[in-house]
Amino acid sequence: xxxxxxxPRHEVTEMGQEVTLRxxxxxxxxSLFWYRQTMMRGLELLIYFNNNVPIDDSxxxxxxxxAKMPNASFSTxxxxxxxxxxxxxxxxxxxxxxxxxYGYTFGSGTRLTVV
Amino acid sequence: xxxxxxxxxxxxxxxxxTVTLSCTYDTSESDYYLFWYKQPxxxxxxxxIRQEAYKQQNATENRFSVNFQKAAKxxxxxxxxxxxxxxxxxxxxxxxxxATNKLxxxxxxxxxxxx
Numbered sequence: 480x481x482x483x484x485x486x487p488r489h490e491v492t493e494m495g496q497e498v499t500l501r502x503x504x505x506x507x508x509x510s511l512f513w514y515r516q517t518m519m520r521g522l523e524l525l526i527y528f529n530n531n532v533p534i535d536d537s538x539x540x541x542x543x544x545x546a547k548m549p550n551a552s553f554s555t556x557x558x559x560x561x562x563x564x565x566x567x568x569x570x571x572x573x574x575x576x577x578x579x580x581y582g583y584t585f586g587s588g589t590r591l592t593v594v
Numbered sequence: 595x596x597x598x599x600x601x602x603x604x605x606x607x608x609x610x611x612t613v614t615l616s617c618t619y620d621t622s623e624s625d626y627y628l629f630w631y632k633q634p635x636x637x638x639x640x641x642x643i644r645q646e647a648y649k650q651q652n653a654t655e656n657r658f659s660v661n662f663q664k665a666a667k668x669x670x671x672x673x674x675x676x677x678x679x680x681x682x683x684x685x686x687x688x689x690x691x692x693a694t695n696k697l698x699x700x701x702x703x704x705x706x707x708x709x
Contacts, residue, residue, distance in 0.1 A: 587638055588637050
């Protein structure tokens, strides 16, 4: 298995531009999570999906952020418009929802820089 | 709400020595799972070790072991025979056994290994 695949690995964009981060979970995993990591706030859960349905989006910072999971093998996190304070590493992770002992498998993350 | 606390922002250990990283958590649940993740400079999140709350026996994975004290809500990580490759940020994480499927992270401990 190739693991959780995120793209792009790095993204540099100008303030005000739309940014789309992509994630392909491990085949067979039915839970998908988006996290944001910053020095100030650590690892924050933004949103998670079970069986492609958003379950908890209470961590999404504001309306500029949106996430979709159109099918079991693909998810996107979109920021529109982007701001410098959105600069962070964004992780996608997946798991078997009912197999809680196994934790999550994380992707390599996308480092977003908004200038 | 569940919380995870790592009170040691930074730790240092000599190569081949043993180091213990602390983690405490707060929960009202009786069924849950605890994890330690390692994040090296590559930023990949790597699962190091995991523990089921209903198991009294402490988990061990090669040079990594935990001291799980359920009553004290403590979950420390011991690294024996430390190696240069162990240098990384270490995160303690909690996952509930109920309807909530979220992994809640502590703020991390940055471990340096001195040659």
